[in-house]
Amino acid sequence: MLKKILFASFIGIVIFSFLFVGILSEPEIRSAIISHLTNDLYRQALLSKDDYTRLLRQTSDRSVIQTIALKTASLSGSRVTIIANNGTVLGDSGTPLKDLPALENHADRPEIISASGKGAGKSVRHSHTLGKDLIYLAIPLRNNAGGIIGFLRFSIPISYASDLILRFYKPILIALVAAAALAVLFSFLFARFFYAPIERLVAVSAKIAQGEIPQTILHKSRFEVGILEEAVERMSRRLADNFNKLSDERGQMAAIISNMAEGVIAINSTGRIIAINPVMEKLFGQTMPEVAGKLAREGIRNNEITGLLEDALTAGRLLEKEIDLYVPSRKHFIAHAGPIRNAQNVIIGVVCVLYDITELKKLENYRSEFVANVSHELKTPLATIHSYVQTLAGGAINDPEHNLTFLEKIDKHVLSLAALIDDILEISQLESKEGLTPFSTFNIIETANHALDAVIERIEKKKISLKKEFASADLLVRGMEDHIYRAILNLLENAITYTPDGGSIAVSCMKQDNKALISVADTGIGIPDEHLPRIFERFYRVEQSRSRQMGGTGLGLAIVKHVMNIHNGTVTIESEVGKGSKFTLIFPA
Ligand SMILES: Nc1ncnc2c1ncn2[C@@H]1O[C@H](COP(=O)(O)OP(=O)(O)OP(=O)(O)O)[C@@H](O)[C@H]1O
Ligand SMILES: [Mg+2]
Missing domain, CATH: 1.10.287.130 (Signal transduction histidine kinase, dimerisation/phosphotransfer (DHp) domain)
Known part of the structure; x- marks a missing residue:
């Protein structure tokens, strides 16, 4: 497009300047040519003046005069007219002899009028006789006494002047064509040197606009366009660097936010949601695409949080609030909402972080x-x-x-x-896992036997029958033997304590699916179902008074649970009121 405009303007300027020169100078040239032709006619008239004076003195016979006029005309190339002093045309090279008498009287012709006064008269006008525009020059012919005896008039068609003008304009026209050709050449060269790089720059800019940022611009031209290209290349490289840096930072930020254990929500200065992280999505059952761009109140229906966000936006400082959410069970959170500021320190939004403090x-x-x-x-x-x-x-x-x-x-x-x-x-x-003895590998069957040794007296005293079902081979376990010993001991003590006299206790140490299983089953009082979930809590006893009476504080099973946790094992319980209970320790393979 630019190329076409350039080309058209070059040609336009050339044509316009030539037309300007031509049109402005034409009247000057025309009048110069006319005055030159008039002078020429004057000289011709002067040359013939004497001959015609003599002729008119001798005769006024039209046929004689016409013959001479035709001769002069053919020699000079001009029309020659001889007019008597009364205006009658006596000879005219432009009119046949027979028509001469019918010609109008010429006394009123401007050139004749002025010739009779000044000695020469000229006029440029239309000739009714010839039907074209002519240049007329008339001089008076006088007798010896100085009286006017007639007029000699030379005339040529004005088209002579136009022919001359055309001849004059011919080189100008050639120059015009040459200049136009030069204009074409210049616009071509211009396009090649200036437009092509501009075109490349346009292509590069379009790519940049599409987000595709080229790092190098291959062709570099000379002149200022080259400087521009280099500047664009530098800009593009910096843009690419900044873009990469930004998208890296953005990616890192997004990764940090989405991997945070805390719930995060951010709004812009108009209160619309710009980000929520997966934890927040889960808390409110909404996804980022669902809430993006919505007002906080519409996106997450929690007045406490949205109120805190709005307050932080107006206050422009960090606000803190404890919030309870039912998701679906009751959870405690501490919400921190603080303003987000741009580089100019203007608040552009608020970010709120929800810390789950339920466990705390x-x-x-x-x-x-x-x-x-x-x-x-x-x-x-x-x-x-x-x-x-x-x-x-x-x-x-x-x-x-x-x-x-x-x-x-x-x-x-x-x-x-x-x-x-x-x-x-x-x-x-x-609990603190501090000062624990290091793990070692030991045979848990031996440990169980030691624990039994410690309580055998009590078992016998209560006339409880004991059944032992121990694997024949060693049952190796890796862990802290002293703690495991006390865990087994506690299960045995509980079984003895909560089993009436004459009952029975079965202890087994087996390998199952490569795991070590130690179980203590009794035929005691059993534990009601509703207590089972809490039985491993510290100080928890089924019947406070009765258990205490029996000497227990309710820490034994809590210790068992902790010991199993530390060994990545589990403790299970099966119990029926009035029938008995069975506790099993399961150590991982
Ligand atoms: N084998 C069992 N049969 C019936 N109830 C049991 C049995 N083992 C534990 N319990 C119940 O669980 C409660 C908690 O047991 P835990 O061993 O933690 O405490 P404790 O035996 O009362 O006291 P501690 O073991 O600290 O001396 C007991 O008070 C008792 O009510
Ligand atoms: Mg106990």
Whole structure:
């Protein structure tokens, strides 16, 4: 397109300048030529003046005069007219002799009028006789006394002048054609040197606009366009660098946000959602494409969060709020909403991060519950010890019948306190995983036998029958033997405690699917279904008073659960009220 415009303007300028020169100069040239022709006619008239003066003095015979006029005309190339002083045409090379008498009187012709006054008269006008435009030059012919005896008139068609003008314009026309050819050549060269690089730049810009950023522009031209090309290439390279950097950063950002364990939502300054991460999608059952561009209130229907986002937008600072969500069970979150600012520090939106603090809260509750439980468990035996001590101090120390019994009771409570503290220490050690003994490989059948040895007296005392079903080969387990020993011991103690006299206990150590299974089954009181989910909680006892009476604090199974967790194992329970319970420890292969 530009090429065509260039070409047309070149040609246009050439044609216009020639037309301008031609049109402006034509009247000048024409008048110069006419005055030159007039002068020529004047000279011709002067040359013939004497001959015609003589002729007119001798005769006024039209046939004689016409013959001479025709002769002069053929020699000079002009029309020759001889007019008598009264205006009658006596001879005219442009008119046949026979028609001469019929010609109008010429006395009123402008050139004749002015010739009779000034000595020469000229006029440029239309000739009715010849039917064309002519240049006339007339001079008077005088007698010896100076009186006018007639007029000699020379005339030529004005078309002579036009012919001359045309002849004059011919080289101009040739120059015009040559200039036009040069214009074509120039526009071609111009296009080649200037337009082609522009075309390339246009193509490169189009690519950049489409997001396809070329790093190099191969052809580089000279002149300023080349500088422009280099500038575009530099710009394009920087654009590509920035683009890559930006998309990398964007990708990283998106990866960070989508992999965050926290829920993230961001809105722009008009309150419309610009991003939510998968955690947030899950919390509100909405996907990013569903909520993108929606007002926060429409996208995620939670007034607390949307209110916090809006407040942070107006306040322009970080706001914090604790929020409860039912997703579907109740969960606690802490929401932080802070403004997003651009490089000019203008707020362009708000980002809100939801931290799930449900576990933290649970732990907090757990801890305070634990402290309360521990204090409670410690208080009871301490109070008992205190009362025995007071009784002894109040005089019972000298009572030989009871003083020893009191001391034994104190000792029993001290021992149970010590056992309780041991359990608490073990549980906190297992929880913190600090100061644990290293793992070793051992035969768990031996461990189970040791535990049985420790309780065999109690079993016999309660007349409980014991069934042992131990694998014949060693059953190797990798772990902390002392903790596993205490876990088995606890299961045995529970079975003994909660099985009435005369019941039976079955202990088995087997290998199944490459896993080591240790189970303790009893025919005791059993555990009601509703307690099963909580049985492994610390200090949890089915019947608080009864269990405590039996000496338990409710830490045993919590320890068992922790021990199994540390060994990547599990503990299962089957129980039926009145029939008995079966606990199984499963160690991984
Ligand atoms: N074999 C069982 N038969 C019936 N109930 C049981 C049995 N084992 C445990 N329980 C119930 O589970 C509760 C928790 O047991 P756990 O071993 O944790 O505590 P505990 O035996 O009462 O006290 P601790 O073991 O700390 O001395 C017991 O109080 C009891 O109510
Ligand atoms: Mg126990």
